[in-house]
């Protein structure tokens with residue numbers, strides 16, 4: 001299936017997914033991959049489908065989606081593998097342009113040291129780059145890269161791309177307990193991302209059954225600490241922790257709003273009070289959510305914060 005969805009995505013609205021790589025061909029075999037172990041490790045770019053065929057299938061899917069009265073906000077390359085392995089990626093983006101919808105690419109960054117990959121990605125409107133590690137040993141442990149790849153070249157490639165790119169650049173950092181969630185590791189990743197200054201830095205956790213049995217999400221305290229370490233270096237940091245939270249959800253439904261907002265940012269006690277005052281809600285709701293295990297109270301810098309309890313699985317394909 002070359003085109004699927006559209007699926008709702010907090011980051012991209014209603015996103016029509018494009019599968020430009022057969023399953024599962026990747027440059028990495030991440031320990032947390034929800035697709036299981038990589039079937040074919042590959043680091044050379046090649047052709048998988050004719051670009052005209054991809055554009056035709058996507059155009060057809062758009063037409064059928066619109067006929068059904070549904071809207072689409074983004075055309076997103078999010079295959080069951082690494083989209084930049086497709087040597088025709090740039091041409092496909094070009095062929096999709098006349099369809100009048102913005103394009104997004106969710107990449108693991110592994111091939112961005114290549115000029116042709118950077119050139120292809122420059123044509124997209126929104127690009128997400130994975131940065132789970134800036135330390136060689138940690139990178140090998142978590143992403144299990146193809147043997148020909150070098151972390152230093154990838155990190156340089158990400159910086160080179162960020163300098164040139166005029167679209168919206170976001171990063172995604174998957175935190176795995178005991179691997180990249182220590183204070184020092186978080187500081188190093190945050191220093192690098194702080195230098196990069198993406199439009200937004202996402203912190204994610206494994207929420208669905210991973211490729212291996214051992215990867216676990218960090219606990220809420222650690223995730224909260226990671227958030228503040230990132231916030232010290234970047235303006236816009238958000239969680240991607242398994243819920244489609246909306247940071248700006250003030251619908252008046254107190255329970256849903258609190259769960260939505262805290263799925264994206266921790267909420268300080270006084271912000272919760274302000275919200276409750278505006279929504280005419282009571283603190284008993286918050287206490288109830290904590291008692292039910294839906295919200296967690298954490299202390300930071302002399303303040304109490306509330307964040308969404310981790311560990312509930314998302315539906316398929318909502319990682320976009």
Ligand code: SF4
Nearest residue numbers: 026028029030033108
């Ligand atoms: S880069 Fe993505 S598709 Fe490839 S192994 Fe890692 S999580 Fe899976």
